[in-house]
Amino acid sequence: MKLPSGLRAVLLGLAVALLTPYVCNAETPVRITVGSKSFTESVILGEILRHLVRQAGNEAEHQRQLGGTRVLWNALLSGDIDAYPEYTGTLLQEILVKENLQTEAALHEALAARGLRMTAPLGFNNTYAIGIKQTLARQLKLKTISDLKNHPELVFGFGNEFMDRADGWPGLQKRYQLPQQNVRGLDHDLAYRGIDAGTLHITDLYATDAEIDYYQLIALEDDLHYFPVYDAVIVYRADLEQRAPEVVTLFKRLEGRIDALSMSKMNAQVKLHGQRDSVVAAGFLKRTLDLEVDYRVKTAWQRFWQHTFEHLILVGISLTAAIILAIPLGILAARSARLGQVVLGVAGIIQTIPSLALFVFMIPLLGIGGPPAVVALFLYSLLPIIRNTYAGLKDIPPAIVESAQALGLPSRARLRIVELPLATRSILAGIKTSAVINVGTATLSALIGAGGYGQPILTGIRLDDMGLILQGAIPAAILALLVQGLFELVERGLLPHGLRLQAETTKSAR
Amino acid sequence: MLLLSQVSKRYGDALALAATDLQVPGGETLVLIGPSGCGKSTLLRLIAGLIQSDSGSITFEGAVLTPDNILQARQQMGYVIQEGGLFPHLTVRDNVTVMARYLRRDPDWIDARLTELSNLVQLQPELMQRFPAELSGGQRQRVSLMRALMLDPDLLLLDEPLGSLDPMIRYQLQQELKAIFARLGKTVVMVTHDIAEAVYFGQTLVLMRDGYIVQTGSFKDLAQAPAEAFVEQFISAQREPMAKLTEALK
Numbered sequence: 138m139k140l141p142s143g144l145r146a147v148l149l150g151l152a153v154a155l156l157t158p159y160v161c162n163a164e165t166p167v168r169i170t171v172g173s174k175s176f177t178e179s180v181i182l183g184e185i186l187r188h189l190v191r192q193a194g195n196e197a198e199h200q201r202q203l204g205g206t207r208v209l210w211n212a213l214l215s216g217d218i219d220a221y222p223e224y225t226g227t228l229l230q231e232i233l234v235k236e237n238l239q240t241e242a243a244l245h246e247a248l249a250a251r252g253l254r255m256t257a258p259l260g261f262n263n264t265y266a267i268g269i270k271q272t273l274a275r276q277l278k279l280k281t282i283s284d285l286k287n288h289p290e291l292v293f294g295f296g297n298e299f300m301d302r303a304d305g306w307p308g309l310q311k312r313y314q315l316p317q318q319n320v321r322g323l324d325h326d327l328a329y330r331g332i333d334a335g336t337l338h339i340t341d342l343y344a345t346d347a348e349i350d351y352y353q354l355i356a357l358e359d360d361l362h363y364f365p366v367y368d369a370v371i372v373y374r375a376d377l378e379q380r381a382p383e384v385v386t387l388f389k390r391l392e393g394r395i396d397a398l399s400m401s402k403m404n405a406q407v408k409l410h411g412q413r414d415s416v417v418a419a420g421f422l423k424r425t426l427d428l429e430v431d432y433r434v435k436t437a438w439q440r441f442w443q444h445t446f447e448h449l450i451l452v453g454i455s456l457t458a459a460i461i462l463a464i465p466l467g468i469l470a471a472r473s474a475r476l477g478q479v480v481l482g483v484a485g486i487i488q489t490i491p492s493l494a495l496f497v498f499m500i501p502l503l504g505i506g507g508p509p510a511v512v513a514l515f516l517y518s519l520l521p522i523i524r525n526t527y528a529g530l531k532d533i534p535p536a537i538v539e540s541a542q543a544l545g546l547p548s549r550a551r552l553r554i555v556e557l558p559l560a561t562r563s564i565l566a567g568i569k570t571s572a573v574i575n576v577g578t579a580t581l582s583a584l585i586g587a588g589g590y591g592q593p594i595l596t597g598i599r600l601d602d603m604g605l606i607l608q609g610a611i612p613a614a615i616l617a618l619l620v621q622g623l624f625e626l627v628e629r630g631l632l633p634h635g636l637r638l639q640a641e642t643t644k645s646a647r
Numbered sequence: 648m649l650l651l652s653q654v655s656k657r658y659g660d661a662l663a664l665a666a667t668d669l670q671v672p673g674g675e676t677l678v679l680i681g682p683s684g685c686g687k688s689t690l691l692r693l694i695a696g697l698i699q700s701d702s703g704s705i706t707f708e709g710a711v712l713t714p715d716n717i718l719q720a721r722q723q724m725g726y727v728i729q730e731g732g733l734f735p736h737l738t739v740r741d742n743v744t745v746m747a748r749y750l751r752r753d754p755d756w757i758d759a760r761l762t763e764l765s766n767l768v769q770l771q772p773e774l775m776q777r778f779p780a781e782l783s784g785g786q787r788q789r790v791s792l793m794r795a796l797m798l799d800p801d802l803l804l805l806d807e808p809l810g811s812l813d814p815m816i817r818y819q820l821q822q823e824l825k826a827i828f829a830r831l832g833k834t835v836v837m838v839t840h841d842i843a844e845a846v847y848f849g850q851t852l853v854l855m856r857d858g859y860i861v862q863t864g865s866f867k868d869l870a871q872a873p874a875e876a877f878v879e880q881f882i883s884a885q886r887e888p889m890a891k892l893t894e895a896l897k
Contacts (some may be wrong), residue, residue, distance in 0.1 A: 540732030543695050543804075544746045544794070545721035554745060558736045633736030635778035 167381050168196040172209045172221035172505075172586075175202035176325065177408045177599055178263065178345060178400060182222035184418035186371065188430040189387040192422075200505060202595055204493070204584035205298065206231060208500055212586075213372065214251060217504040220373035220388065224263060226365040228255075228372070230304035252375045256389055258368035261345055261397040265299065265364045266356035267309075268342035270332060274355055281360040282313050285339070289316040294337035296325035304365060305341070312363045326601055343367075345397050347405035369395065394425050408600055437608075440593070444609070447507075447588035448616065451579045455511045456572055459518035463571075464564065466519070467526025468552065477527065484520040492517065492578050496585050510582030510589075517578055518571040525567025529560030558633050565628045569621050576617040580609060590616070648673040648834050649694065649802060654703035656689055663689045665858045666703060673801075676828060676835040678849030680842060682881070685855040687838045691806050694836065695726050708801065722746070725795025725833075729807040731787040733779040733794075740775040743793045750798075764793040767827060785816040792824070796831075803828075805837040809844070821847055842866075842885040854878055 169190045173183030183199050190197035200218055203209050210232050212218045228248075229238055238244050248255050267282050274280075277288060285291065299305040300322035309315070317339075323331070329348050331337035342349060342356055344367075349356070371388050378385050403421060406412045422428040435443070466484075470477035490498070495516065499509030533556055541555045557564075583591030590609040597605030649671040656664040664686040671677050679687035692698050694705060696717035705712045707720050733742050740761060741748075747757050765772055768789040779787055788808060795803060808824070809817045825848060828835055839845050845852050846866045854861045854869060862874040873879045 536728055536730055536732045537734060539692075539697050540726070540728065541734070542697055543721060543724070543726035543732075545718050546746060546749060547718055550749055554749070555734055559734075635734075635736040635738065635780060638778050638780040639735045 168198065169220070169377070169381060169384060170198045170200055170218045172200045172203055172212055172218035174206065174209060174221075175204060175584075175595065175599060176343075177347070177414070178343065178404050179222055180599070181403050181407060181414050181418055181421075182259075182369070182371075184414045185391070185421060186220055186222070186388065188415075188418055188422055188428075189391075190381075190384050192428060192430050193381060193383040193387055195381055195384060200586040201592075202583075202599065203505060203586050204497065208497065208505065208585060211500055212505045213253065213374065215504050216374065217506065217586075219377050220371055222259075222369060223255075223372045224367035224369055225258070226264060226304065226367035228370075230365055231302050234303050248372065249375065254373055254375050254378070254385075256371045256373075257392040258370055259391050260369070260393045260395045261400045262366055262368050263343045263345045263397070263400070264367040265305070266342045266344055266359070267339060268332070268349065268354040268356055269339050271353045271355050273338060274357070279357060281358040282309075282363070283360050284357070285315055285317070286313065289318070291317055291319075291338040292336070293317050293320040293339045294323055294328045294331050295320065295341045296328060297322045298325075299341040309363055312361055324598065326599060330601070345401040345404055347401060347408045349401075351405070351409055369400075390426055395421075399425075411600075411602070441608070441612070444588060444590050444592055445612065445616075447592075448576070448579055448590050448613070451507065451510055451514060451582055451587060451589055452572070452575050452616075452620070455514035455579075456518055456568075456575050458511075458515045459522060459571060459575075460568060463519045463522035463567075464526050467523040467564070467567075468530065468557075470523060470527045471530035480523060481520075481527065484523050487516050488520045492581055493584065496581060500585060505586040507587045509585055510579070510587035514575050514579055514582070518575050521570040521574065522564070522567040525563045525570070526560065529563025529567075530556055532563065533559050559636070561632050562628070562636065565624055565631070569624045572620040572624060573617045576613060576620055580613050648708065649836070650706040651690075651694070652704050652706070654690075654693055654700045654705060656686075656693060656698065656700055662858045664693070664700075667860060669853065669860070669863075671834060671836060673834050674832050675851060676837065676849050677851045677853060678845040679836065679838045679853050679855060680840065680845045681855035681861075682840065684857075686858040687853075687855050688806055689858075690855075691804050691836060691838050695724060695804055696721065722750075722798050723800045723802060725792075725798075725800040725803045727788070727791045727795045727803070727805045727808045729810040731779070731791035733787055733790060735779050738776050738778055739770075739782070739790050742779070742790060743775075743797055745794075747797055760797060761793075764796055767796070767830075768793055769823065783816075784812050785820060788812065788820060792827075801834060803833050803835045803837075805835065807838055807840070810839070824848070842882060843889075854881065856881075 171183050171186040171190065173179040180201050183201055187197045187199040200212070203212065206223075206227060209218065209221050209223075213221060225241070225244065228244060233244070233247055236243075236247055238247055245255060267285075269279060277284075279285065279288070293306075295306050300320075306320065321337075325341075328337060328340040329352055332340055332354065333352050342354065344356070348354070371391065373385065373388065399421070403417050406417045407414050419430045422430050466480050470480040487495075492513070495513045496510060499513050503509035503512060537555065537559070538551070541551045546554065579589050580591035580594055582589055583595045590613040592609065593605045594609035594613075597603065597607075597609065649669075651667055651669040653666045653668060654664065655662075655666040667690065669690070679690055681687050689698070693700050694707075696712060696714075699714075708723065710716060710720070712720055734745070737745065743761060743764065744757050747760070761775065762772070765775065770786065770789050770793070774782070774786065779790070782790065792808070809820055812820065821844060828848070835848070837845075837848055839848075850865065851863060852866055852869060853863045856877055862869055862878050869878055870882055873882075
């Protein structure tokens with residue numbers, strides 16, 4: 138992604154300023170960050186890695202359930218994270234598909250060329266499978282994927298990743314010449330519920346999914362051998378071998394130790410029985426490697442305060458920066474018609490970028506975590522403030538603007554003494570709109586590892602746990618109301634008395 | 648005092664003011680009169696520098712007005728518009744003194760001047776802390792006049808200053824205004840469409856139509872030696888109701 142160097146410099150500068158609170162303890166021993174994808178198995182494996190890092194006496198951070206393979210891969214390349222659990226099939230068929238690698242040795246080489254390493258397989262092959270309800274399969278006499286050709290009426294619902302990736306649905310359809318037209322992409326966890334409710338008939342599964350048993354599904358036989366092998370491995374940065382060799386040694390002790398059954402059991406413990414991933418991961422290490430890891434599960438309150446703190450930081454910095462920049466831009470737009478069109482146009486275009494996409498756009502520039510989230514939220518907060526500042530200034534009656542001119546007040550003094558006070562209400566309305574949008578959108582920043590109230594929401598969606606979702610959604614809603622209330626108070630303080638009188642007299646006159 | 652030479656203004660294809668010459672001697676009250684859209688307000692706004700002329704020049708107190716000296720020149724001009732143009736977020740006191748405070752005039756001088764002006768326009772001192780929304784229309788125009796007079800300008804520009812007032816208050820304010828002008832001896836350029844008001848205030852009337860000055864002179868000149876039929880029509884259109892009133896009383 139090419140950016141004008143000026144913009145790049147501005148973004149980097151902003152990032153450095155925002156990063157400071159995050160890296161102020163950079164001098165501590167070795168801080169190792171592991172990542173995980175947004176499904177339970179990956180999160181459990183991520184927790185296992187985090188325990189191992191701490192076991193080796195290092196400081197560990199787990200950026201859990203980041204939004205997608207690309208996010209993790211880029212974070213690993215850039216050093217935002219040091220290791221994460223991955224599958225050989227994903228590496229060969231998705232991430233490095235252009236290299237057309239044939240052997241495991243070639244894969245190791247390709248990783249090494251990027252400064253990365255990979256452990257040997259951990260012991261289970263979590264390949265994709267095509268799942269269907271047992272009852273429906275019996276009824277339609279379906280055993281293999283080829284059998285699906287005779288049933289074009291079936292509704293397919295695939296996880297969004299499977300829908301798009303080269304080794305997912307497009308390839309599957311081609312290989313088996315499947316005729317089905319009704320194929321939807323949706324969140325994988327929602328797909329299970331759709332299958333259960335009967336609105337979907339076929340979905341993609343992972344071979345170790347806890348739900349296969351729970352929802353009474355079976356996997357159709359891959360009779361044309363379409364799906365590649367998805368051996369679980371740990372990919373990590375090569376420099377980890379120098380920075381923390383003991384961690385790499387511990388990672389390697391996992392090789393060949395997790396079979397499909399124990400993985401699927403762990404998945405079920407977390408997903409279906411509500412155990413905490415951290416506890417399940419520690420239990421596994423105790424059972425399998427006889428490692429007694431010291432894990433502390435944070436209490437609900439501790440997590441709540443952490444999420445609140447993270448959310449407030451995200452909103453506070455991004456909104457403050459937006460106010461500081463957007464008001465002058467709004468003034469500029471009101472002063473010059475041509476500049477106004479440019480400013481409002483650019484801010485409008487930014488607003489049309491879907492919020493999730495905007496977060497992901499930030500990753501190549503700023504990595505993962507707080508800084509890219511803050512920049513995305515900042516960009517999102519600009520338009521309402523710019524537009525309301527512009528409208529507030531433009532709505533001042535011409536007679537008043539001319540009276541100020543006729544007094545001989547210079548342009549800047551007119552702005553300060555007359556125009557801005559008269560636009561106060563409109564500007565504050567814009568700030569309130571931005572604040573509410575900002576608090577809501579900030580829940581999405583959990584997808585790129587910035588935490589906040591989005592974290593329990595994300596976990597709640599993953600675990601199908603409405604309570605967890607509400608733990609994030611309700612505080613976010615309350616925070617939005619509080620922020621709005623705060624600006625109402627500001628308005629009471631800032632709005633000139635004469636304007637309130639004016640509003641009252643117009644009201645009573647009506 | 649004020650000299651306009653070949654000043655013109657167009658908005659796109661529409662002519663607002665044809666190339667116009669006008670001279671306003673010091674101390675005189677000149678009234679611009681004519682139907683809506685005749686260019687009288689445009690002329691006034693050109694003098695105040697609120698709009699830029701397309702051609703010609705305006706000389707004020709010996710200097711040609713330019714964008715560079717207009718801010719300075721405006722301190723020597725007081726400007727009052729129809730609705731008063733008061734700043735709704737400022738008190739009467741702040742409205743009147745805003746420019747003086749901006750120029751960092753001595754606070755004691757400001758206070759003294761405020762008292763002087765409130766006496767002049769007959770506003771009670773307790774009104775000084777009120778906001779425009781708490782005033783009547785007539786009070787607002789008095790405040791607007793105070794604001795225009797604050798820095799003791801040499802020239803007063805009044806654009807339909809009494810246009811939005813009801814007839815009783817309007818009549819009363821006309822009398823007061825005339826007395827004030829007489830007392831201060833300022834040069835006044837006033838815009839109105841009411842010929843009775845024009846005659847009441849003006850030594851010199853400037854009758855305009857469609858961006859042109861039709862005739863300049865005293866009311867007597869206009870009535871007795873109209874330059875064209877329009878002058879006669881304009882005068883009689885406004886005399887007629889008066890005549891009817893007089894008739895009804897007989």
